[in-house]
Amino acid sequence: MADILYLVVPCYNEEQVLPETAKRLTEKLSGMIEGGAVSPESRILLVNDGSRDRTWEIIRTLHEENPMVCGVKLSRNKGHQNALLAGLMTAMPLCDMAISLDADLQDDVDVIDQFVAEYYKGHDVVYGVRKKRDTDTAFKRATAVGFYRFMKALGVDIVQNHADYRLMSKRALEGLAQFDEVNLFLRGIVPLIGYPSAVVYYDRHERFAGESKYPLKKMLSFAFDGITSFSVKPIRLITALGIIIFAASLLMLLYFLAIWLMGRTVQGWTTLVCSIWMIGGIQLLCLGVIGEYIGKIYGEVKRRPRYLIEETLR
Numbered sequence: 001m002a003d004i005l006y007l008v009v010p011c012y013n014e015e016q017v018l019p020e021t022a023k024r025l026t027e028k029l030s031g032m033i034e035g036g037a038v039s040p041e042s043r044i045l046l047v048n049d050g051s052r053d054r055t056w057e058i059i060r061t062l063h064e065e066n067p068m069v070c071g072v073k074l075s076r077n078k079g080h081q082n083a084l085l086a087g088l089m090t091a092m093p094l095c096d097m098a099i100s101l102d103a104d105l106q107d108d109v110d111v112i113d114q115f116v117a118e119y120y121k122g123h124d125v126v127y128g129v130r131k132k133r134d135t136d137t138a139f140k141r142a143t144a145v146g147f148y149r150f151m152k153a154l155g156v157d158i159v160q161n162h163a164d165y166r167l168m169s170k171r172a173l174e175g176l177a178q179f180d181e182v183n184l185f186l187r188g189i190v191p192l193i194g195y196p197s198a199v200v201y202y203d204r205h206e207r208f209a210g211e212s213k214y215p216l217k218k219m220l221s222f223a224f225d226g227i228t229s230f231s232v233k234p235i236r237l238i239t240a241l242g243i244i245i246f247a248a249s250l251l252m253l254l255y256f257l258a259i260w261l262m263g264r265t266v267q268g269w270t271t272l273v274c275s276i277w278m279i280g281g282i283q284l285l286c287l288g289v290i291g292e293y294i295g296k297i298y299g300e301v302k303r304r305p306r307y308l309i310e311e312t313l314r
């Protein structure tokens with residue numbers, strides 16, 4: 001008896017692509033069911049992340065036409081990561097494995113077979129890794145490279161060029177369920193689960209229709225969250241910086257004392273002003289970084305729910 005697969009798709013204002021996405025996923029899943037790769041109880045789970053357009057109506061129609069399509073409606077927009085989590089947690093008790101993928105058909109649907117093949121080989125997590133980034137703008141490519149490098153330098157275990165296209169077994173999902181942090185960065189959490197994992201390479205396509213829901217501002221804040229949720233190294237850097245600057249100021253003090261003893265008074269207005277501004281700037285920067293962590297802690301201690309489900313179509 002083949003295992004049950006759930007395809008989990010977060011959707012935010014995706015009315016333009018959803019019918020096509022559902023069609024392609026249905027074809028794919030039906031083919032796999034017929035081929036005996038997965039159980040006939042396998043489903044496509046569309047998560048409506050508080051869309052403002054007709055996304056939910058479309059999901060409802062798709063569900064009525066085809067029982068293979070299920071839906072979950074969040075009470076409001078909670079962001080990609082939370083929508084994904086909501087879908088995975090809904091699928092967890094019902095499936096043996098779940099694959100998360102984007103609604104815009106950027107993730108190549110044809111490699112799903114390879115994901116499942118790796119699962120049957122005994123891997124609990126299968127990461128989809130992009131072969132090339134040629135469908136991205138030069139800017140997005142450069143910032144992505146910088147981000148992955150920075151994360152690596154900070155000691156965060158993160159799979160390069162892996163977005164959120166991945167398969168997780170039931171066991172891995174149950175592991176994920178135990179990470180109850182509010183500042184969710186799945187790419188960082190999933191490697192922490194451990195269990196055997198594999199990688200599948202795929203070509204990332206252009207967005208099928210509609211526009212990206214990740215404008216620069218959101219992208220930057222996502223990167224910042226990723227860094228500060230996974231590493232306290234920036235705070236350590238601040239400590240190191242503080243020590244260095246303190247040592248430098250001691251040396252400076254000795255120097256000025258020496259020239260004062262030699263009878264030459266300091267005229268250095270410039271040096272004075274420069275150092276005040278420099279120290280002031282560094283202090284503000286450090287306060288900002290510390291503040292960021294305190295903000296994170298504030299968010300975590302409130303223990304607010306990460307999402308609320310308003311309606312489920314099964």
Ligand code: UDP
Pocket residue numbers: 009010011012013014049077078079080083101102103104106211212213214
């Ligand atoms: N998404 C979501 N909630 C949001 C923003 C995005 O569920 O607040 C979904 C979106 O519908 C898509 C996926 O997350 O399925 C990735 O978003 P998008 O394709 O816009 O990002 P990009 O590929 O441009 O990075």
Ligand code: MG
Pocket residue numbers: 102104106207212
């Ligand atoms: Mg996309």
